[in-house]
Amino acid sequence: MAPGATLTTEIVIQTIVSGLLMGFIYALVAAGLSLIFGLMEIVNFAHGEFMMVSMYSVFGLYLAFGLDPLVSAPLCVMFLFALGVATHYGIIRHILNAPMLVQITATFGLAIFLRSLAQFLWTPDYQSIPDPIVSGRLDLAGIFIGVPQLVASAGCLLAFGVLYLFINRTETGMALQATAQDREAASLMGIRTDRMYALGWGIGAACVAVAGVMLTNYYYIFPEVGFIFALIAYVAVALGGFGSIVGALFAGVLIGLVEALGGLLLDPAYKYAIIFAMYLAIVIVRPKGLFGRF
Amino acid sequence: MAQAPHAPPAGEPRAELERARAEPVRTPLSAKQWVWLALAGVALIAWPHVFDAPYQRHVLVMVFIYALMAQGWNVLAGYCGQISLGQAVYFGIGAYSAGFLYANYHISPWLGMLVGVGISVLVALAIGLPTFRLRGHYFAIATLVIGEIGHTLMLNWEFVGGATGVWIPIDRDSPWYSFQFHDNKLPNYYIGLGFLTAACLVVVWLERSKAGLYFRAIRDEPDAARSLGVDVTRYKLVAIMISAAFTAVAGAQFAQYVLVIDPETVFPLLLSILVVLMTMLGGIGTLWGPIIGAGVLFPLSEATRVWLGGTGGAEDLMIYGALILLISVFWPGGLLALLRRLFVRSGDA
Numbered sequence: 001m002a003p004g005a006t007l008t009t010e011i012v013i014q015t016i017v018s019g020l021l022m023g024f025i026y027a028l029v030a031a032g033l034s035l036i037f038g039l040m041e042i043v044n045f046a047h048g049e050f051m052m053v054s055m056y057s058v059f060g061l062y063l064a065f066g067l068d069p070l071v072s073a074p075l076c077v078m079f080l081f082a083l084g085v086a087t088h089y090g091i092i093r094h095i096l097n098a099p100m101l102v103q104i105t106a107t108f109g110l111a112i113f114l115r116s117l118a119q120f121l122w123t124p125d126y127q128s129i130p131d132p133i134v135s136g137r138l139d140l141a142g143i144f145i146g147v148p149q150l151v152a153s154a155g156c157l158l159a160f161g162v163l164y165l166f167i168n169r170t171e172t173g174m175a176l177q178a179t180a181q182d183r184e185a186a187s188l189m190g191i192r193t194d195r196m197y198a199l200g201w202g203i204g205a206a207c208v209a210v211a212g213v214m215l216t217n218y219y220y221i222f223p224e225v226g227f228i229f230a231l232i233a234y235v236a237v238a239l240g241g242f243g244s245i246v247g248a249l250f251a252g253v254l255i256g257l258v259e260a261l262g263g264l265l266l267d268p269a270y271k272y273a274i275i276f277a278m279y280l281a282i283v284i285v286r287p288k289g290l291f292g293r294f
Numbered sequence: 295m296a297q298a299p300h301a302p303p304a305g306e307p308r309a310e311l312e313r314a315r316a317e318p319v320r321t322p323l324s325a326k327q328w329v330w331l332a333l334a335g336v337a338l339i340a341w342p343h344v345f346d347a348p349y350q351r352h353v354l355v356m357v358f359i360y361a362l363m364a365q366g367w368n369v370l371a372g373y374c375g376q377i378s379l380g381q382a383v384y385f386g387i388g389a390y391s392a393g394f395l396y397a398n399y400h401i402s403p404w405l406g407m408l409v410g411v412g413i414s415v416l417v418a419l420a421i422g423l424p425t426f427r428l429r430g431h432y433f434a435i436a437t438l439v440i441g442e443i444g445h446t447l448m449l450n451w452e453f454v455g456g457a458t459g460v461w462i463p464i465d466r467d468s469p470w471y472s473f474q475f476h477d478n479k480l481p482n483y484y485i486g487l488g489f490l491t492a493a494c495l496v497v498v499w500l501e502r503s504k505a506g507l508y509f510r511a512i513r514d515e516p517d518a519a520r521s522l523g524v525d526v527t528r529y530k531l532v533a534i535m536i537s538a539a540f541t542a543v544a545g546a547q548f549a550q551y552v553l554v555i556d557p558e559t560v561f562p563l564l565l566s567i568l569v570v571l572m573t574m575l576g577g578i579g580t581l582w583g584p585i586i587g588a589g590v591l592f593p594l595s596e597a598t599r600v601w602l603g604g605t606g607g608a609e610d611l612m613i614y615g616a617l618i619l620l621i622s623v624f625w626p627g628g629l630l631a632l633l634r635r636l637f638v639r640s641g642d643a
Contacts, residue, residue, distance in 0.1 A: 091619065113615030115615075
């Protein structure tokens with residue numbers, strides 16, 4: 001319990017609501033990561049930097065044309081989709097069969113590059129979008145919900161739903177799944193697996209971009225902003241099981257709740273440490289995560 | 295495995311890596327190699343007298359510290375195949391043990407270093423025992439989050455200074471007791487060289503010993519190793535203990551060299567990643583890889599910083615990141631494999 005606070009029902013509900021709202025954002029970030037991993041067993045260590053790039057692209061469009069995040073959102077998501085596809089063709093395609101370590105260092109190299117590029121272009125200062133259209137807060141019987149937070153979570157949940165339907169209900173989605181299950185068999189069935197990989201990277205980057213764009217309505221933009229989100233996404237993906245999209249949703253929400261409640265009951269300084277400890281506890285008991293299929 | 299492990303297709307990244315790892319085992323050095331080794335030794339001893347500007351010596355001292363840490367990672371990941379992304383924990387423990395005990399209790403950092411090694415080895419055991427069951431990415435991410443937990447704990451642990459860290463008091467009167475050398479950097483240079491040499495001798499012994507063979511068996515074919523009766527967990531624990539000990543020594547030396555330590559400098563994730571990158575750059579799973587990697591990467595990052603100016607624009611990191619990316623994609627065997635390909639004809643080796 002943080003000193004000086006009293007634990008009322010309102011505070012607990014408020015905390016749970018905030019945790020849930022954050023959890024949906026984590027879930028979408030993790031889903032993008034998980035999709036890429038499920039396809040080709042590569043962990044994208046530049047995932048947080050993709051998010052950072054999406055936030056700066058919103059910021060750049062605001063500076064250049066005064067566009068509100070709500071307006072620039074589709075452009076930025078498409079831009080990140082293209083960046084994901086380009087990452088596949090420029091980098092990932094060459095290291096598909098390389099050992100895990102090479103894949104780790106390659107994506108880390110990309111992360112360091114993107115992060116320092118952002119610092120070079122925009123300085124390390126914290127930036128924010130002044131007066132976005134989405135603002136204000138709702139008062140629901142004493143529970144306050146920020147409108148930007150609500151919109152962000154709703155947007156992420158919506159994107160998650162679209163992703164889920166795309167993967168499970170469309171032919172392309174089925175082709176993605178087939179590629180994830182057996183690359184050779186899929187290519188024998190006439191699926192162009194290289195394209196599927198590129199598509200996976202595009203979608204993965206677009207997912208994290210949706211989260212990033214939504215966050216710009218109320219979050220600071222700085223070169224290292226993606227770091228903690230990516231770290232949480234790694235935990236969420238490992239918790240949910242690498243490659244499991246639904247697992248990522250559960251894990252993301254679980255992490256959001258644990259983070260909020262842990263910060264309330266213990267000490268906000270340790271809220272991430274609690275999540276990490278939870279990860280360790282779960283994988284030690286279940287070494288393949290909660291929903292792992294690998 | 296459909297592919298024969300001995301004949302991977304040329305040009306494939308895996309083949310590069312295999313080639314880089316194909317260190318000769320138990321082959322005595324040829325006369326030519328002894329000469330080269332002796333020359334290198336003389337050059338390293340003479341180096342700080344030829345290039346005697348404080349800055350030139352400083353770069354080498356830092357290279358030795360990073361190379362020692364990278365060698366520690368190399369033992370665990372390169373030889374035993376356990377990819378740790380949390381080496382900063384052991385570095386930080388070494389640094390804090392030496393610095394904190396000296397600053398607060400006036401205990402000689404040499405003793406503090408031993409304490410740091412002891413604590414690091416115990417922490418490594420505590421980390422290894424539960425997490426060695428995890429495979430691949432699960433293990434890597436477990437070590438990553440352990441590193442971040444350590445970072446958070448140190449930031450909030452007021453007893454050891456919290457976010458402010460430890461300021462090690464300056465002592466000019468008894469340099470050998472206080473492990474601080476203010477006249478010139480020569481003692482730091484030779485101590486760093488000495489520790490690194492000792493670590494390399496341990497690795498040479500590993501390469502030629504049964505334990506080293508078991509390490510590589512665990513790395514390449516863990517299931518086969520287990521089924522052939524290798525006590526996999528035990529040898530992984532040996533590897534992580536050696537790794538932690540090297541890293542803690544590097545940390546203690548670092549603390550006594552820079553004299554100010556805080557969680558941001560000795561516990562950050564970037565440090566854990568840096569040693570991985572250095573070893574990968576030089577050549578993973580080889581004796582010289584970490585040394586070459588540290589010897590290239592640290593001066594390079596210094597040079598780009600000097601060159602492009604400390605504008606805060608992070609140009610040096612940009613080059614650094616791009617370099618890591620290019621090397622991973624195009625020469626995953628590292629510089630050592632590249633050098634070997636350039637200078638050693640296949641019939642000659």
